Amino acid sequence: MASEGLAGALASVLAGQGSSVHSCDSAPAGEPPAPVRLRKNVCYVVLAVFLSEQDEVLLIQEAKRECRGSWYLPAGRMEPGETIVEALQREVKEEAGLHCEPETLLSVEERGPSWVRFVFLARPTGGILKTSKEADAESLQAAWYPRTSLPTPLRAHDILHLVELAAQYRQQARHPLILPQELPCDLVCQRLVATFTSAQTVWVLVGTVGMPHLPVTACGLDPMEQRGGMKMAVLRLLQECLTLHHLVVEIKGLLGLQHLGRDHSDGICLNVLVTVAFRSPGIQDEPPKVRGENFSWWKVMEEDLQSQLLQRLQGSSVVPVNR
Numbered sequence: 001m002a003s004e005g006l007a008g009a010l011a012s013v014l015a016g017q018g019s020s021v022h023s024c025d026s027a028p029a030g031e032p033p034a035p036v037r038l039r040k041n042v043c044y045v046v047l048a049v050f051l052s053e054q055d056e057v058l059l060i061q062e063a064k065r066e067c068r069g070s071w072y073l074p075a076g077r078m079e080p081g082e083t084i085v086e087a088l089q090r091e092v093k094e095e096a097g098l099h100c101e102p103e104t105l106l107s108v109e110e111r112g113p114s115w116v117r118f119v120f121l122a123r124p125t126g127g128i129l130k131t132s133k134e135a136d137a138e139s140l141q142a143a144w145y146p147r148t149s150l151p152t153p154l155r156a157h158d159i160l161h162l163v164e165l166a167a168q169y170r171q172q173a174r175h176p177l178i179l180p181q182e183l184p185c186d187l188v189c190q191r192l193v194a195t196f197t198s199a200q201t202v203w204v205l206v207g208t209v210g211m212p213h214l215p216v217t218a219c220g221l222d223p224m225e226q227r228g229g230m231k232m233a234v235l236r237l238l239q240e241c242l243t244l245h246h247l248v249v250e251i252k253g254l255l256g257l258q259h260l261g262r263d264h265s266d267g268i269c270l271n272v273l274v275t276v277a278f279r280s281p282g283i284q285d286e287p288p289k290v291r292g293e294n295f296s297w298w299k300v301m302e303e304d305l306q307s308q309l310l311q312r313l314q315g316s317s318v319v320p321v322n323r
């Protein structure tokens, strides 16, 4: 039964769906974290990359005083009560005049758990491109530019990498289409699919308090956890059950993203694929020993899950985080 429940949970996470977060297996020491609130202690930014069939990119000309006249991708801060997709659609409408649908998440970037940017590949579904006659506080205008000949000045050069990522995805999709799942979450947290691989066998780390489950680690919003970034929360959980100094831990990227944004549930859950390997070379047939009672390794026997995991691991078939 336990393994059936785990297999279902893993299948759901691998399919980009996930499930509600009810509790977490690791949290920062000290006071319980303050409730997650947009505009108070977290800021989420949405950004859209549109690539036309003619290999043109949709850009907007900024109206804000500090970057007025410069060009950027349509982007902006999420408002309380919005879903991630609603925020994306609002920002694109306000800044570019277009209606849109997200195709897939392309990248997630964070500067500590309180500053997270969700980057989407999107396609226009209607509306009218904003011209300079409609200039307002949101933008001065929007226009399509050849991908290899963007206008100057750009507001910031970080978008060059994002445009490249979109073009690569269009040419050869590294990961399946991944869209935010509308599931409420009270925390900024990560659900780990932490794997150890030997030959063609995969083990997955499991939380054993209550029903066996994929472990969840809460990100603190205090200055220390901000500096460490979201990786710190992953390492904290692994540190609680593994001896990390003889291991190499790599966060491969995202399998999915959960958020709702209604009823003051401003948290997010990132479902992350992580690898754990021994630092010293040589064949190690068994995963590293787990300390304590709260975690254990689950040897994945279900053939389809095992092959899906190996394929996602070998192809780095995940949404990049901070790259």
Ligand SMILES: CC(C)=CCC/C(C)=C/CC/C(C)=C/CC/C(C)=C/COP(=O)(O)OP(=O)(O)O
Pocket: 045, 075, 076, 077, 109, 110, 111, 115, 116, 117, 155, 156, 158
């Ligand atoms: C926000 C995160 C995690 C990463 C930013 C990545 C970097 C360094 C970007 C380069 C500098 C830059 C353009 C920073 C602006 C970030 C920000 C506050 C975006 C919010 O979007 P705006 O377009 O300013 O907001 P509105 O459209 O809501 O006014």
Ligand SMILES: [Mg+2]
Pocket: 074, 075, 076, 077, 095
């Ligand atoms: Mg903006």
